[in-house]
Amino acid sequence: MKILSAAQTRQADACTIQEEGISSTDLMERAAKAFTGWFENKFQSGTEVHVFCGPGNNGGDGLAVSRLLHERGHRVQPYLVGDLSKASDDFNANLKRLPQELQPIRVQDAAAIPALSKSAFIVDALFGTGLNRPVTGLYAQVINSLNSSGATIASVDIPSGLYTDSQTPEEGAIIRAHCTATFELPKLAFLLPQHEQFVGEWHVVPIGLSEEFILGAPTNFFCTTQEDIQQLLKPRRKFSHKGMYGHALLLCGGYGKMGAAVLAARACLRSGVGLLTVQVPQAGYSILQTAVPEAMTLTDKNRRHLSELPQGVEKYDVIGVGPGIGTERVTKTAIGQLLATSSHPLVIDADAINLIAASEKLKAQLYKKKLIFTPHPKEFERLVGKVKNDYDRLQHLREFCMEYKCYVALKGSHTAIGTPEGKVYFNTTGNPGMATGGTGDVLTGIITALVGQQYTLEEACRLGVYVHGLAADLALQTVGEIAMTASDVIDHLPRAFLHLTQPMP
């Protein structure tokens, strides 16, 4: 699913109006109906709803929503905020359509807002994607007052004051919504952790914007949906054999961190790899053989650390490296050898990233390779330097991927996958239960298995990250967020793959 800019969203609205031969008021009615349907689904009928409308089309939506919620039996109070001499045509049209009994309150001073009960709902329709400067003055006072009211805030399209696709200036006030229903496509701002406090839970509600326009609109940003992922999955062939699903090598584990190798190996096997060899330091031999009998185990000459590549390293289809390996000098040398000798696709995680990040010599060896990096934000900063904010991090992600022609799965709540073309795919599965040691090692195992099965590097990243989060979402039902461990995520991989391979409803 594409993510479009605020400017493109405006063009999509205009294009839809023209293509369908409808008026902009008709499209607004459609948007208001979509919002109202979502609101009614989420909250009970008969609730007290205070709708705050700004002077643009977002405010026009708010007026239409007021009318529709009123018709459905909610107790509605609309508010008109700011200078109405500049109100949009569709705002005025919907103001006229308000029924007699819905007398709007004019707000020219935040003091005009009555105290709202904590059980009340606020519909925030002050500003949408047409915001073109930071919110200050009266609007900021209103926003601050609503934020501190304690009532539940539902935003129309986007929390008012939040820029859709660029950094909101410091001085701008922003609504802290509990939930947001956004029209047609997700907005870039929703996917960034710095906006968690503003956006809350968000949902996309379709309003039938021109498919043709969206198809042709250029963008670097995408949200991965289940449908996208199901189209990537390759069925297994009847006469296939293990040789057709790749032989993967994992270089993982170190003294005291053999669990990382076990987790990556178990996840790799649960993700369909044909054959798996794991090389661990000598101290890990019995651990691996006991914990993961399906994997072949090789030992390093070093007792505690990765220090060498296995003999015949060429025979593997993919190598996953990093979880639990530490940053010893001998390990750095081994990583150097891996980058120098190997033409395989490499999945590079954890301390392998840290070692590369700390060495210009290793970084210089990254060109012309088939590489996937799976850093968390700290590891990513070690690679690219300190970042200023989430937009700056995205820019660094794109630049790094374009520079090294590699893929980076930058982990987080919405893991962002960067590609050599400068595209970014945001993931939509996963939950805070995954914020526990070892879940990253699981991801390394999954992606390694998928590359081994001849998925392209881009497909392996997108599918791997999606199924990793999906397994955790399925685990949620039995273990919950607090008790979730990395092993629970592995244990739910079978159900996650099953879920994806079942036909769509």
Ligand SMILES: NC(=O)C1=CN([C@@H]2O[C@H](COP(=O)(O)OP(=O)(O)OC[C@H]3O[C@@H](n4cnc5c(N)ncnc54)[C@H](O)[C@@H]3O)[C@@H](O)[C@H]2O)[C@@H](O)CC1
């Ligand atoms: N254009 C259309 O046909 C549709 C628009 N829709 C709604 O319209 C919204 C976009 O509407 P608009 O483009 O009118 O924009 P907005 O309603 O977001 O706001 C624009 C108005 O606010 C003013 N403004 C912008 N920033 C300000 C600030 N910081 N302080 C004070 N005033 C400020 C602008 O000068 C303009 O008058 C969407 O988010 C969506 O809610 C939907 O109804 C779907 C259809």
Ligand SMILES: Nc1ncnc2c1ncn2[C@@H]1O[C@H](COP(=O)(O)OP(=O)(O)O)[C@@H](O)[C@H]1O
């Ligand atoms: N709040 C969250 N919501 C969704 N996914 C999360 C959240 N926190 C962490 N994750 C996921 O959990 C994994 C953690 O990886 P990482 O930080 O490398 O852990 P470790 O090094 O302990 O294995 C990543 O895939 C990340 O996307």
Ligand SMILES: [K+]
């Ligand atoms: K809004």
